[in-house]
Amino acid sequence: MHLSEITHPNQLHGLSIRQLQQIARQIRDKHLQTVAASGGHLGPGLGVVELTLALYQTLDLDHDKVIWDVGHQAYPHKLITGRYSRFHTLRQKDGVAGYLKRCENKFDHFGAGHASTSISAALGMALARDLKGEKFKVVAVIGDGALTGGMALEAINHAGHLPKTNLLVVLNDNEMSISPNVGAISRHLNKMRLSPPVQFLSDNLEEQVKQIPFVGDSLETELERFKEGMKRLAVPKVGAVFEELGITYMGPVDGHNLEELIATFKQAHKIAGPVLVHVATVKGKGYAIAEQDQVGYHAQSPFNLTTGKAIPSSKPKPPGYSKVFAHALVKLAENNPKIVGITAAMATGTGLDKLQAKLPQQYIDVGIAEQHAVTLAAGLACEGMRPVVAIYSTFLQRGYDQIVHDVCIQNLPVFFCMDRAGIVGADGPTHQGMYDIAYLRCLPNLVLMAPKDESELQRMVVTGVNHTDGPIAMRYPRGNGYGVPLMEEGWEPVEIGKGETLRHGDDVLLLGFGSTVYPAMQVAEILSEHGIQATVVNARFAKPLDTELILPLAQRIGRVVTLEEGCLMGGFGSAVAEALLDADVVVPVKRFGVPDVLVDHASPDQSKAELSLTSPQIAQEVLKAFFNKTLSSVS
Ligand SMILES: Cc1ncc(C[n+]2csc(CCOP(=O)(O)OP(=O)(O)O)c2C)c(N)n1
Numbered sequence: 001m002h003l004s005e006i007t008h009p010n011q012l013h014g015l016s017i018r019q020l021q022q023i024a025r026q027i028r029d030k031h032l033q034t035v036a037a038s039g040g041h042l043g044p045g046l047g048v049v050e051l052t053l054a055l056y057q058t059l060d061l062d063h064d065k066v067i068w069d070v071g072h073q074a075y076p077h078k079l080i081t082g083r084y085s086r087f088h089t090l091r092q093k094d095g096v097a098g099y100l101k102r103c104e105n106k107f108d109h110f111g112a113g114h115a116s117t118s119i120s121a122a123l124g125m126a127l128a129r130d131l132k133g134e135k136f137k138v139v140a141v142i143g144d145g146a147l148t149g150g151m152a153l154e155a156i157n158h159a160g161h162l163p164k165t166n167l168l169v170v171l172n173d174n175e176m177s178i179s180p181n182v183g184a185i186s187r188h189l190n191k192m193r194l195s196p197p198v199q200f201l202s203d204n205l206e207e208q209v210k211q212i213p214f215v216g217d218s219l220e221t222e223l224e225r226f227k228e229g230m231k232r233l234a235v236p237k238v239g240a241v242f243e244e245l246g247i248t249y250m251g252p253v254d255g256h257n258l259e260e261l262i263a264t265f266k267q268a269h270k271i272a273g274p275v276l277v278h279v280a281t282v283k284g285k286g287y288a289i290a291e292q293d294q295v296g297y298h299a300q301s302p303f304n305l306t307t308g309k310a311i312p313s314s315k316p317k318p319p320g321y322s323k324v325f326a327h328a329l330v331k332l333a334e335n336n337p338k339i340v341g342i343t344a345a346m347a348t349g350t351g352l353d354k355l356q357a358k359l360p361q362q363y364i365d366v367g368i369a370e371q372h373a374v375t376l377a378a379g380l381a382c383e384g385m386r387p388v389v390a391i392y393s394t395f396l397q398r399g400y401d402q403i404v405h406d407v408c409i410q411n412l413p414v415f416f417c418m419d420r421a422g423i424v425g426a427d428g429p430t431h432q433g434m435y436d437i438a439y440l441r442c443l444p445n446l447v448l449m450a451p452k453d454e455s456e457l458q459r460m461v462v463t464g465v466n467h468t469d470g471p472i473a474m475r476y477p478r479g480n481g482y483g484v485p486l487m488e489e490g491w492e493p494v495e496i497g498k499g500e501t502l503r504h505g506d507d508v509l510l511l512g513f514g515s516t517v518y519p520a521m522q523v524a525e526i527l528s529e530h531g532i533q534a535t536v537v538n539a540r541f542a543k544p545l546d547t548e549l550i551l552p553l554a555q556r557i558g559r560v561v562t563l564e565e566g567c568l569m570g571g572f573g574s575a576v577a578e579a580l581l582d583a584d585v586v587v588p589v590k591r592f593g594v595p596d597v598l599v600d601h602a603s604p605d606q607s608k609a610e611l612s613l614t615s616p617q618i619a620q621e622v623l624k625a626f627f628n629k630t631l632s633s634v635s
Pocket residue numbers: 043044045047070072073113114115142143144145146147172174176177178283298344345346368370395398
């Protein structure tokens with residue numbers, strides 16, 4: 001049977017090891033070809049090919065449910081659940097999603113994208129099953145990185161408390177998060193990986209003992225006790241961590257040995273209550289380049305399969321915002337030992353790996369633990385340090401109460417640097433940096449700023465580091481800057497709460513915030529071609545808003561347009577509208593941003609066009625709404 005013929009995982013039933021190995025090869029080929037062609041996650045999925053096939057061969061996917069943590073590793077799952085023929089559309093507009101999505105496929109039982117959710121969701125489904133008196137297996141597949149997330153441990157704690165709730169947790173341990181995994185749990189897991197697998201006394205021994213006349217039954221009970229005792233002795237010390245929590249531990253199992261995996265999963269399915277099977281895998285398995293550079297091949301843009309090298313873009317790109325941020329932070333940290341950069345397992349994505357390399361003593365990676373990262377920073381701030389928490393906008397949502405409760409209420413000087421703020425593209429709805437303006441603007445004591453370009457980003461890093469009166473947050477987009485001149489050092493901070501006027505015109509006031517400032521200038525240019533002159537303001541701050549600058553302009557010009565790359569509800573435009581209302585400046589306001597919708601996976605430009613957020617589209621809307629004019633053609 002060829003992979004392309006598999007549309008239901010139950011088609012794996014009865015296949016021989018040899019046939020499964022053939023399918024594994026075909027999965028790896030398809031996986032590699034697709035990611036090489038259009039980018040995506042590589043190492044994670046290559047590492048779970050055998051795990052997926054073995055697990056699914058032991059389940060009945062017409063009834064049983066498998067929940068994948070994060071979902072970035074679930075490309076093999078997608079390839080055997082009916083998406084082979086469309087897999088080339090991976091992470092592209094209207095194509096196959098990069099993570100699981102309930103609305104995409106009936107075998108995607110739970111969507112994710114953010115880590116550490118699978119055990120909670122699986123346990124919820126198991127409890128529902130039992131309440132409804134239904135019978136199906138529930139399996140959570142979680143990586144060693146995701147297991148460092150607080151909610152995964154909350155779920156483990158709960159599962160261990162429910163000895164009658166059948167649940168299988170498959171721990172995919174490849175010793176890697178995106179970077180090498182960190183923390184005591186990871187260290188424990190590594191010890192487990194090195195310990196001999198636990199060999200259970202074979203079950204049919206009990207059957208044989210039971211046949212012994214007269215004494216068989218009582219002997220069987222004794223044998224059970226003996227076996228449990230032996231298991232305790234045999235389970236590696238560190239494996240007892242789970243056993244002591246009431247979770248039967250099995251493993252470590254070679255995650256690329258189909259026979260061993262199938263036998264172990266079959267055994268695990270027979271054990272009542274919560275069970276954890278510890279599977280040792282290699283991230284990037286089967287593609288030597290990815291095995292040798294597991295960090296670099298966690299995810300890849302289109303690359304040459306033979307060389308592994310990224311396909312060079314047609315023209316040289318300006319530096320990425322993450323790189324500019326990291327350069328500025330390292331420069332400042334070299335002269336300020338109080339600066340401590342904190343990442344939640346995203347060292348390469350945020351650029352903090354540069355700080356780690358240069359000033360390791362001023363660098364902390366807490367694992368996938370955003371809540372802990374925020375309150376750890378609060379603790380550091382209490383002791384006079386200058387914590388800089390570099391967490392993507394979307395992942396910072398995970399630590400929201402900690403921002404409120406531990407940082408803002410105590411007015412502690414923590415500097416939040418939110419990369420990937422705005423529309424991120426291929427990662428889709430779970431990763432869009434949509435909500436940070438709304439979720440931060442409402443918090444007392446917090447300052448919220450956004451640079452118009454990479455040069456102003458450098459200045460705002462200085463502003464943030466120097467702001468010790470309380471918490472401050474800076475948002476900036478995924479991707480590259482504009483190629484504006486950059487200074488090596490000696491950046492002038494921007495003044496808190498002060499914006500700047502970039503262009504003057506009496507017909508309409510355009511207020512841009514961060515990544516929408518240059519687009520606002522483009523809108524002004526288009527309006528000018530239609531005889532409309534705009535004032536353009538770079539607001540720089542959503543909180544505190546520069547009302548001294550904005551209110552008199554709004555009053556005088558009489559028409560206000562706000563532009564933001566984030567949700568409209570509660571966003572920057574709302575801040576302006578509230579300020580106008582509170583100051584009794586009664587003028588028409590048009591807000592441009594993301595309406596109450598989820599932004600699906602596509603290129604950022606495609607998403608902006610779909611949301612009518614391109615500069616020509618905005619100009620068209622402004623002309624129509626305020627001047628009863630239309631653009632000759634909107635591109
Ligand atoms: C809450 C959250 N923080 C950060 C991330 C970014 N992220 C995606 S995958 C990953 C590493 C996951 O490691 P692991 O669970 O071990 O899976 P592996 O990639 O090793 O297969 C991280 C940190 C995320 N998806 N969710």
